[in-house]
Amino acid sequence: QQQVKQSPQSLIVQKGGISIINCAYENTAFDYFPWYQQFPGKGPALLIAIRPDVSEKKEGRFTISFNKSAKQFSLHIMDSQPGDSATYFCAASKGGFKTIFGAGTRLFVKA
Amino acid sequence: EAGVVQSPRYKIIEKKQPVAFWCNPISGHNTLYWYLQNLGQGPELLIRYENEEAVDDSQLPKDRFSAERLKGVDSTLKIQPAELGDSAVYLCASSQRGIGDTQYFGPGTRLTVL
Numbered sequence: 001q002q003q004v005k006q007s008p009q010s011l012i013v014q015k016g017g018i019s020i021i022n023c024a025y026e027n028t029a030f031d032y033f034p035w036y037q038q039f040p041g042k043g044p045a046l047l048i049a050i051r052p053d054v055s056e057k058k059e060g061r062f063t064i065s066f067n068k069s070a071k072q073f074s075l076h077i078m079d080s081q082p083g084d085s086a087t088y089f090c091a092a093s094k095g096g097f098k099t100i101f102g103a104g105t106r107l108f109v110k111a
Numbered sequence: 112e113a114g115v116v117q118s119p120r121y122k123i124i125e126k127k128q129p130v131a132f133w134c135n136p137i138s139g140h141n142t143l144y145w146y147l148q149n150l151g152q153g154p155e156l157l158i159r160y161e162n163e164e165a166v167d168d169s170q171l172p173k174d175r176f177s178a179e180r181l182k183g184v185d186s187t188l189k190i191q192p193a194e195l196g197d198s199a200v201y202l203c204a205s206s207q208r209g210i211g212d213t214q215y216f217g218p219g220t221r222l223t224v225l
Contacts, residue, residue: 004153006153034213041218042218042219043115043202043204043216043217043218043219044154044202044216045215045216046213046214046215049213089153089154091153097142097159097167098156098159098167099156099214101153101154101155102153103151103152103153104151104152104153
């Protein structure tokens with residue numbers, strides 16, 4: 001019940017295309033859903049986050065879509081760029097502190 | 112503003128040897144986390160501190176792992192003795208009290224146990 005399932009494991013997108021990463025959770029007590037971006041040799045960095053009272057949040061080229069009834073949320077990267085090539089982790093937390101991470105998606109954007 | 116600092120960045124040891132990792136969180140951040148990240152996986156929480164107090168250590172293997180956060184600032188994570196399966200990246204993160212949702216991660220320490 002504590003798991004966050006993420007797909008796909010890896011993704012190759014052409015420059016300018018849309019990258020879509022999906023996550024599903026079980027625990028309805030989760031109240032915060034962040035996405036982290038991690039480059040090789042670096043720690044994860046918060047990219048964008050959403051709370052379950054909204055269905056979508058957009059920040060620049062990054063959008064989170066949230067479906068509370070389906071217990072699913074996704075990250076959309078519009079106009080994907082080679083610099084977006086990284087590993088992306090979805091996560092869910094309860095009370096802001098106990099964060100459960102997905103297994104990650106390795107994104108490669110072809111120039 | 113300086114980020115979360117960790118040292119060493121890399122460590123190679125023989126199995127059964129002890130090892131320690133150090134973390135200096137962002138100034139003013141009261142909450143400190145230690146995570147374990149296996150290759151190709153997401154981070155998994157080992158322990159969370161609120162100031163000097165370990166408030167969640169349920170995932171810390173206490174037979175060989177220990178941690179401390181004296182004075183509520185820097186923290187040390189120790190493994191003694193190390194096993195082959197401990198090879199991973201150990202990440203430290205910090206967040207402000209009351210804004211616990213945003214965690215700032217350090218670069219991690221990559222441990223290799225031979």
